[in-house]
Amino acid sequence: MVTRVHTAKATICVTCAQNGPTCCQFVQGQASYSFPLSGVEMEIISACDRWQGKCFTIRVPNSTQFISRLKNHFPDDLDRIQVLYPEHGHHEHLSTDERGYCIFLGPKGCLLPGKFRPLYCRLFPFWVIGDQVAFFPFALCLAQKSTRSIRKVMKRLKMNNSQILSLYHELRAAWEIDELS
Numbered sequence: 001m002v003t004r005v006h007t008a009k010a011t012i013c014v015t016c017a018q019n020g021p022t023c024c025q026f027v028q029g030q031a032s033y034s035f036p037l038s039g040v041e042m043e044i045i046s047a048c049d050r051w052q053g054k055c056f057t058i059r060v061p062n063s064t065q066f067i068s069r070l071k072n073h074f075p076d077d078l079d080r081i082q083v084l085y086p087e088h089g090h091h092e093h094l095s096t097d098e099r100g101y102c103i104f105l106g107p108k109g110c111l112l113p114g115k116f117r118p119l120y121c122r123l124f125p126f127w128v129i130g131d132q133v134a135f136f137p138f139a140l141c142l143a144q145k146s147t148r149s150i151r152k153v154m155k156r157l158k159m160n161n162s163q164i165l166s167l168y169h170e171l172r173a174a175w176e177i178d179e180l181s
């Protein structure tokens with residue numbers, strides 16, 4: 001699920017949002033194991049005038065699927081994931097409506113200005129494996145249409161290697177995957 005950072009990148013994402021379905025629509029029943037929202041990200045969203053004082057998250061149990069998905073995302077940080085997301089714990093994630101659409105999804109895409117969006121949203125479909133930028137194959141993503149070339153996907157989404165690496169490390173810090181020294 002997701003729409004992105006930057007206004008330039010938004011063009012293809014707006015087209016996607018207008019035609020649907022988009023990565024900001026959860027498949028029914030799967031929202032509870034989508035990405036978590038950290039305290040830092042919640043504070044940033046709350047600082048957005050339009051959403052001040054509004055509730056936009058839901059607290060859900062750390063399901064087996066959720067934990068296993070996180071472990072797949074962070075294969076070198078399994079112990080840390082276990083500490084942050086224990087089996088009987090809970091986490092916050094974005095609220096959705098009855099159709100499974102993210103609470104921030106409007107007819108032209110995300111209603112949040114780019115810098116207020118959750119970090120996972122700003123990064124998706126990109127990820128970092130080791131120190132290499134990669135992307136999640138996602139059938140609905142217009143930027144991936146007819147290509148498996150990361151360079152093409154980056155070009156279509158107007159992102160570059162250093163932006164992706166920087167967002168990824170920002171996410172790791174916000175989600176406390178990297179322990180504070």
Ligand code: SF4
Nearest residue numbers: 003024102105110121
């Ligand atoms: S916050 Fe915005 S970008 Fe992220 S899932 Fe919701 S609508 Fe999509």
